[in-house]
Amino acid sequence: ALNRRLGALFKKIRGQARLTEANVMDAVKEVRTALLEADVSLAVARAFTEEIRVKAMGSEVLYSIRAADAFVKIVHDSLVKFLGGAVAPFRLDRRPSVILMMGLQGSGKTTTAGKLAAYFSAQQKSSLLTTLDRSRPAAAEQLEKLSKTAGVSYLRTAGDAASSARAAYEEAQRRNIAVVVLDTAGRTEVDPAVFAELRAARDAVPVEKKILVLDAMTGQAAVNIAKGFADEVGVDGVILTKFDSDTRGGAALSVYHLLRSPIVFVGEGETLDRLAPFHPDRIAGRILG
Amino acid sequence: GAFQPELPEEVYAELEDRLILADAGPATAAGIIESIQSKKPATVETLRGHFRSAIRERFSNSAAPIFALAPPTVWFVFGTNGAGKTTTAAKIASFYKSQGSTVGLVAADTFRAAAIDQLRVLAGRAGSEFYAMEEGAHPSAVIFDALSDKTIRSCNLVIVDTAGRLHTKTSLMEELAKMTKSCEKTAPGALTERLLVLDGTAGQNALVQAKTFHASLQLTGLIVTKLDASAKAGFLLAIRQDLPGVPVKWVGVGETLEDIAPFDPDAFVDGLVG
Ligand SMILES: Nc1nc2c(ncn2[C@@H]2O[C@H](COP(=O)(O)OP(=O)(O)OP(=O)(O)O)[C@@H](O)[C@H]2O)c(=O)[nH]1
Ligand SMILES: Nc1nc2c(ncn2[C@@H]2O[C@H](COP(=O)(O)OP(=O)(O)OP(=O)(O)O)[C@@H](O)[C@H]2O)c(=O)[nH]1
Ligand SMILES: [Mg+2]
Ligand SMILES: [Mg+2]
DSSP states (O other), rough: OOHHHHHHHTTTTTOOOOHHHHHHHHHHHHHHHHHHHHHOHHHHHHOOOOOOOOHTTTGGGGOOOOOOHHHHHHHHHHHHHHHTTTTOOOOOOOOEEEEEOOOOOOTSSHHHHHHHHHHHHHTTTOOOEEOOOSTTTTTTHHHHHHHHHHHHOOOOHHHHSSHHHHHHHHHHHHTOSSSEEOOOOOOOTTTTGHHHHHHHHHTTTTEEEEEEEEEEEBHHHHHHHHHHHHHHHHSEEEEEOOOTTSSOHHHHHHHHHHOOOOOEEEEEETTTEEEEOOHHHHHHHTTTT | OOOOOOOHHHHHHHHHHHHHTTTTTHHHHHHHHHHTTTTOSHHHHHHHHHHHHHTTTTTSSSOOOOOOOOSSEEEEEEEEETTSHHHHHHHHHHHHTTTTEEEEEEEESSSSSTTTHHOOOOHHHHHHHEEEETTOOOOHHHHHHHHHHHHHHHHEEEEOOOOOOOOHHHHHHHHHHHHHHHHEEEEETTEEEEEEEEEBBTTTTTHHHHHHHHHOOOOEEEEETTTSSSSOTTTTHHHHHHTOOOEEEEOOSSSSSTOEOOOOHHHHHHHHHH
């Protein structure tokens, strides 16, 4: 953990009245290592530690007897302050509100679609789920079973993304359903052609929230993934999944740094009740180990 | 001898950055750079040669699949949620089917919605036998029943698909260990591969996944999926160092049944070194 490493580092200079610039450089190196071990992207780790260096040089940590703790506090508070920008109330203003789920293969889109429906149910808001995924075997069965578990409506659609999105939207209008969640197939950003389908859905109906579903254990690729989806389709919010693992979750920092769109929820388990609000202090604590 | 000027710091920094961007992790990246620096390469060509071999030497040359003395051979695939287990199990079945083997797929994920349906479709596409019980059945019971079944027992190769599980969930790890014991009791000597499926887009968490699964299940190999995405799976460098007895056996490079290949360390190093 960063605390322990800085403690070991500053132990060697305990006799000093104040930290030198060289001491701060050594500490900043440890911060950078901690961020990289937590899967924060290289560019963001660099930018962040430079900010920390400037803050440390201008602060009382230089004169602190408990320099290690004071230094960690600077880092922790900076992370929390920065990620605080990622907290925003998840407000839906339209009726029906359409949410488009997107993300890498296996990131948790289908499960999270079910979780969102359960979340809205708890708020007395009705949902209609459908999938535009025509490639994954039993994708429709999976979402239909989750809809049943959540006690929400499910629409079987066939055909392309635009017509399926329209069918779901019109069904929700007909039945006065509050929210439509469109599940989509997983895709990687490597071939930009794969995004055409998402754009077709986005353009076929008024999509209120385009949500990037990202696995919390994602490594340096998180930035490429986020950039791909943002550039090709647009991202209104991020849901970080599998946060119940022991992954440090630095991808959250990198993706927020790039997109500046809110982290609207965190997935913390396999069952439909495991959707929680995003707390900056929790992820800051995990990133720092 | 003649004075040997050192190569500029930027040359090393660029390589270290490349390793970090490939998810090698800062400690592994620094270690590899230090080992190269200590060799004092005089030219960039020599440096690149050291860089390549420092990475290549971490991968063993003996990563052949292990078969039982007599059919059926049974392989388990397990790993964290969404890593690609089900798809990979079917890919491997298809791989051997197309070589003339009779293959079977056992749907031991009785937990996740439509997991059995998903594998059933894939088994059909792979031309493989298929065994499942009802959703919600006890996974150890599925294993016992499957390996008592005549059709499954007559397959050359049987691959058992299991539910995704986080290595941090003790009861789920225990469930998996019990499933392997159920297999060994029902078909002694058949279980020859315990394969951890790792998501190629993962970061440093892959290392603790590998260590935790290995401690509990004695892995015989690793499978890395989604290498067709932009990620480079540099975490394998640390895993190979910390778990030298666990070779990388297969890589997944796409979503169709053909997108699987035996691990090729030279191709992997090419992808990493560039
Ligand atoms: N532990 C844990 N598992 C999760 C979470 N969210 C999803 N999962 C699991 O992750 C796996 C993949 O979830 P899916 O919903 O099928 O992922 P997907 O993005 O729809 O996958 P594709 O459609 O194939 O791209 C499943 O086993 C889910 O149960 C979470 O927050 N925690
Ligand atoms: N691009 C790409 N996608 C892959 C690869 N392997 C699996 N996938 C996709 O990843 C997603 C998840 O695959 P699954 O096989 O369902 O993963 P799993 O580990 O069985 O998931 P759970 O059982 O829910 O834990 C699916 O959309 C697959 O098509 C791969 O090598 N490349
Ligand atoms: Mg899905
Ligand atoms: Mg599966």
